[in-house]
Amino acid sequence: xxxxxxxxxxxxxxxxxxxxxxxxxxxxxxxxxxxxxxxxxxxxxxxxxxxxxxxxxxxxxxxxxxxxxxxxxxxxxxxxxxxxxxxxxxxxxxxxxxxxxxxxxxxxxxxxxxxxxxxxxxxxxxxxxxxxxxxxxxxxxxxxxxxxxxxxxxxxxxxxxxxxxxxxxxxxxxxxxxxxxxxxxxxxxxxxxxxxxxxxxxxxxxxxxxxxxxxxxxxxxxxxxxxxxxxxxxxxxxxxxxxxxxxxxxxxxxxxxxxxxxxxxxxxxxxxxxxxxxxxxxxxxxxxxxxxxx
Numbered sequence: 001x002x003x004x005x006x007x008x009x010x011x012x013x014x015x016x017x018x019x020x021x022x023x024x025x026x027x028x029x030x031x032x033x034x035x036x037x038x039x040x041x042x043x044x045x046x047x048x049x050x051x052x053x054x055x056x057x058x059x060x061x062x063x064x065x066x067x068x069x070x071x072x073x074x075x076x077x078x079x080x081x082x083x084x085x086x087x088x089x090x091x092x093x094x095x096x097x098x099x100x101x102x103x104x105x106x107x108x109x110x111x112x113x114x115x116x117x118x119x120x121x122x123x124x125x126x127x128x129x130x131x132x133x134x135x136x137x138x139x140x141x142x143x144x145x146x147x148x149x150x151x152x153x154x155x156x157x158x159x160x161x162x163x164x165x166x167x168x169x170x171x172x173x174x175x176x177x178x179x180x181x182x183x184x185x186x187x188x189x190x191x192x193x194x195x196x197x198x199x200x201x202x203x204x205x206x207x208x209x210x211x212x213x214x215x216x217x218x219x220x221x222x223x224x225x226x227x228x229x230x231x232x233x234x235x236x237x238x239x240x241x242x243x244x245x246x247x248x249x250x251x252x253x254x255x256x257x258x259x260x261x262x263x264x265x266x267x268x269x270x271x272x273x274x275x276x277x278x279x280x281x282x283x284x285x286x287x288x289x290x291x292x293x294x
Contacts (some may be wrong), residue, residue: 020097245271
């Protein structure tokens with residue numbers, strides 16, 4: 001029996017050389033093939049934009065089917081991502097507006113609790129707030145700073161009877177200012193210590209403002225009763241003194257002591273007499289009295 005040869009390999013030199021060439025590994029790589037393909041595609045590409053668009057549109061039904069399928073797959077993927085994001089709360093659904101129910105933030109003005117309501121009621125009395133010192137808080141619209149200190153008229157700086165009269169009226173305006181503000185310094189500066197009327201008013205004002213306040217106190221000079229120089233020593237008068245007597249209409253306004261308030265808006269009439277003395281180149285109140293009319 002004949003055994004077939006193990007190889008069909010030729011035995012001549014020419015055949016051997018050809019066999020080697022055909023069986024040697026190819027050096028024609030995939031990159032080279034792709035480069036050749038791109039070069040061939042460029043050579044076959046139509047010149048001009050319109051020509052390229054026309055060539056792209058000139059496709060058979062199979063190519064168009066592939067293109068449509070790819071676009072639909074992309075849209076389906078994007079829609080799936082959108083639906084999943086809405087479900088997970090990554091973004092709101094298209095056209096929806098966020099509502100307050102979706103964001104559980106605490107209310108701006110929460111309802112007061114029972115303890116808060118009780119403390120608020122305890123800090124109020126008659127519509128007034130109770131201050132840390134236990135005294136009702138004075139309304140801001142009637143604060144002491146809303147009152148302007150009276151200015152001494154220029155004529156009241158002259159050593160004349162008219163100057164003494166205007167000085168007495170100015171002193172009385174300072175008394176009203178002190179009742180409304182608690183500031184008795186201008187009143188003290190224009191009068192001498194030791195006068196009973198002056199000391200009574202200053203003490204009363206200090207006592208009131210130690211435990212309360214007052215506003216809307218009014219007292220206006222309505223008539224001049226008399227202006228008369230007083231001889232030194234007469235009725236305890238000092239030298240260069242003029243007695244000024246005038247009628248006054250007053251109202252006690254609103255007063256607070258501790259946590260109690262009183263309103264006395266009714267006007268009443270009274271008569272004030274001041275001893276006005278020229279001392280150290282100015283008028284000084286050295287005595288006074290008051291009589292309230294029934």
